[in-house]
Amino acid sequence: MNTNDIISLDKEYIASTYGRLSLAPAYGKNATLYDAEGKEYVDFTAGIGVNSLGIAPEKWREAVCAQLQKIQHISNYYYSEPTATLAKKLVAASGAKKVVFQNSGGEANEVAIKVARKYSFDKYGAGRHKIITLVNSFHGRTVTTLSATGQDVFHKFFFPFTEGFTHVPANDIEALKKELDGTVCAIICEAIQGEGGVNVLDSEYVSAISKICLDNDILLIFDEVQTGIARTGKIFAHEHYNVNPDVFTLAKGLGGGLPIGACVLSEKCESVFNPGDHGTTFGGNPAVCAGANVVFDTVNDNAFLDSVNEKGEYIKNAVRSWELPCVKEVRGLGLMLGIEVSISHKEAVKKCLENGLMMLTAGKNVLRMLPPLTITYEEIDKGLAILKGVLSGYQN
């Protein structure tokens, strides 16, 4: 099928929940994709930070296929080696104690919310269930994680939303303190707000909320669905802040392209769930976990993490050196980067695509880059040349 046929088929049969861009990638290698007509695209998106090791990486493919030739799925009523092995790695790298596997970021956050509420219920009884999240956060699309998400655009149509969430501006500790009324069981934050605009949390703020959580037996939850698994140049983004969250969630980059979510529990809440308290049919699928083990082994390496940081600095320095009038700020850590622009971010992304570069938006005015962590400098230079050409076309 050619690109136009695929687009027509999609428009006829798939419910229109996305404003899709006119590209149907057919195949690729690392950070280079091709459509059915053979047109080449440089990928600064990695499927929203999912394809950590790029398109169809060999070791990952081999591990997934080898597992598929043994067993593709077993019920969570039984045990699975790749699943347990992956959990061990996540625990060893974080100092946490237990993992709950799911299929997506939103689901992993649902688990975090359930853990926080049950932890508090078990210890303090009913009523201590309020969860504080940050303005401009994004935590998922389920009815509960939409409640958790601190953006009003997501609080429409689907009433009634789950109760018990309140949103405070990021980096404003006084605003957060005002919400501490004895009913709070958890605070959820992203180290870098991804969808909200690539906004990096201040160190002092994170230290302050960590202390508040410790002093008041409130669970500190890091939503690392986008920031986790080396995306920011550390295995987990909370390492940038020297804090130990009670709970953190992973998803996007963990599976290397297959659906997975994980909620990681520290000692404080490792025993909150008992058999029957939570479940999932697909979560922790052996083939997905076989691939995730390869992703984890590849990125959990100091030389690899250094390379992520070096590439990130290289991209930031390049964009800053252009000194373009439409570029207000370049920010982010590792390969989670944002360019705040004074122009329409959506239009700029469209123009990039027309010229062979896949880019993402974030927030109201940010161009976001989440390339595969394995992107080569050659691919980076190709992509940056296209980006420079597009942004140079704007006068302000």
Ligand SMILES: *Cc1c(COP(=O)(O)O)cnc(C)c1O
């Ligand atoms: C993408 C994202 C989610 C939602 O993940 P899904 O897999 O789409 O459910 C939650 N939190 C953050 C920070 C995200 O970036």
